[in-house]
Amino acid sequence: MMWLSGGFIFRRGESFYHRLDPRTKLLNSALMFVTTLLARSVFEMALVIGFMVGLSAAATVLKRVARTMAFTGLFSGFIFVVNIVFTRNLDTSLLYAIRFIAIVVSTSLFFITTSPDELEQVMKMFRLPRDVVFAFVTAVRFIPVMMLDTMQIMDAQKSRGLELEKGNLVRRVRNMIPILIPLVVNSVVRSGELAEAMESRAYGAVPRPTSLLVYRARGTDIGAACAAVALFALVSYSFYFVIPVHFP
Amino acid sequence: MGDILEVEGLSFRYPEAPRNAVSGFDLAIPEGEIVVLAGPSGCGKSTLLRTVNGLIPHMYGGEYSGDVRVAGSSVKDSNMRDLAQSVGFLFQNPENQIFMFSVERDVAFGLENLGVPRSDMRARVDEALRLLKIGDLAQRAPHELSDGQKQRVALAGVLAMRPKLVILDEPTSLLDPKTASELVALVARLRRELGTTFVVVEHRLDLLVEVADRLVVMDGGKKVLEGTPRDVLFGEEAEAHGVAVPAITRVQKMLAGKVGVSADRLLAPSELAAAVEGRGA
Amino acid sequence: MIEFMDVTFVHQNGVRALDGVSLRVEAGEVVALVGENGAGKTTLVKHVTGLLKPASGSVLVDGVDTRKASTAQLSRKVGVAFQNPDHQLFSETVEEEMSFALRNFGYSPELVQNRVSWGLELFGLEEYRKSSPLVLSGGEKKRLTLACILAWDPQMVILDEPTVGQDSIQKEKLAGTIQMLMSTGKTIVVVSHDIEFLWPMQPRVVVMKGGKVVGDGPARELMQDRELLDSARVAQPQLVEFYQLLERRPRAPFVHPLDAGRWVEEGIRP
16 A cells, blocks of 8 residues: 555656656556567666656656655566566566556656546546546545545544454454445545535536637657657567567 | 525425425525524524535435525526536535646536636636635645645635635635634635635534624524524524524613613624723623 | 653654653543643554553663563553544444453453443443444544543543543533542643633643653643743633733632633722
């Protein structure tokens, strides 16, 4: 859970990368994702990872990305061992192991630098229905609120003698009931209040709502996109035209 | 003319409820007033408020009779789109009416829903932020705001739609007293600057009596008292209907007509002291 | 008895919620804990039952260090009624809701029955015994949560913002309950913004600001310290404001409106 929140949850930043058009960030991460799939040598893979690490540093999220890499490292270690057992090929095993890390980093970089508001814009661009987009935005918006609710409920029940860590597995699951019921009840009440507030602010009044935010590609967007495209082109060139040296 | 809100013979019963939540209610509010609606819990205040901005009957079904008119047009014949622009509603818990991840996006929420063009929207959002003096919070996320700030953000989102009438449902219940009195001062200023009419539900009358023009007391779904805060609080019945008469008003009531204390209007502690000391009030 | 010794607590986000707090609440005292939102009141309360443990310093409850006891153990001595009843009501019936804590604390079924009946009667909730707690009104829910706590008869009771969302009739009932607890010699801590509600109890007042205790003393003295109250953003009771503006006045501020009225009528003018 911790690595998930550290690796995928947005925190506001002021770097040039944060300020990029969300579409550029999506394009970048998507290109990196595909490039890691195309990369067939450890060298190419290192190039892609190096590029993403550079971006993370520029986006001032290097620490979080490094932590995510360390966590995924555990899984990729497992992938490496499995591969070495079955293929007995060091290069391939290493490639797969690093590829896993690269894939996680490429998606993580997008999510930690893109605010929910920007995600909403991206979803709209994909022409998802307004209700779906809004439900998503609200869900993300209320994650911290629900976490706070959960903590307050736990405090209240612990103060009534509930001991969460006590007893066998069945008992422990039963112990969750006094936490879960108030949480559900509160969420239902909250969603009712949200619905009223939405109606009161004309939700759904017109079929095509406007938006306060406007995204225009700027120089930095073009620059960042070009770098990613160049790397992608380089790796795909080698994928199609250079005979792999050490691919089984 | 001149009455922004007219309620005539309004009764409403929720589906399967044993009795009316509001029954035989009449009320006329002139434009630009600050009206306080008081009464014990469960007296029908919330229901009444919801008939003003159209949540009843447009969102909640039930038995509805009588009429509610805002600026002359009947609520039941209007749609939520028009009502959202004429009546603003600030709910009790600001948390549950902030939807977006940044303050300015949230203030724009209603305008986006109405399809207001972007150029127009920018100006209106900035105006609302300026009115509530929260321009510096524009980029903040909801979880980075204090309770008082959340309340202001939610109010900015309501005011950006430029309503003629704003409903505040227990706006200070989650605030500390200083923040609460700042909010009350804000309401008084907005009324002065914009001429907006406010209907406020509030238990803490000590904060509001100074700025309110009218106090309406409900009990059991009916209007039981109406008048200036002075008339209602000086009357015998207010406390029986669960109205919290401020401590200083109780003292004034005891002394009214004696030792130079006037009974013409409600006095603040400092004014009452001045009167008692013979310094006139 | 509750004792805070130089307690400091820092939240995960780096905010110093308690900053060198030393405080001693004796058995049988009535304490009002006041201060603006974010002053550290709730953090302080959570330290009493060990929901939070001090980063430095120590908290003793009846001589027991909260670091060495579980929240369940500490809660038997200190009952905490949190602000929002909806954060704890979960049972199918009011009766079961009340027995929850009693069963957790290992009371015999017979004793549980006795205590539940006692609590329901005391708080006028008898008619709801078999109803769902969720159908109760806001005021009734609040009374139920209080009944749930008093059922196990803790020595100390902490009420966190008991008057929020309550009308004047409900507040009066609540004041009556607190009066009753005071007469039975319980230690009571009330965390509240509602100065007008606290004032007639004439409690000892502890003022918090920015994680520090900035004022501590009897209400009749502390509530006259305008400078302190303003700096901590705490309101002053109307009767105290009135009292301080009088030129000739009795030695202590008026506790009830009646006192003020009578004194003016009899004392100030012939």
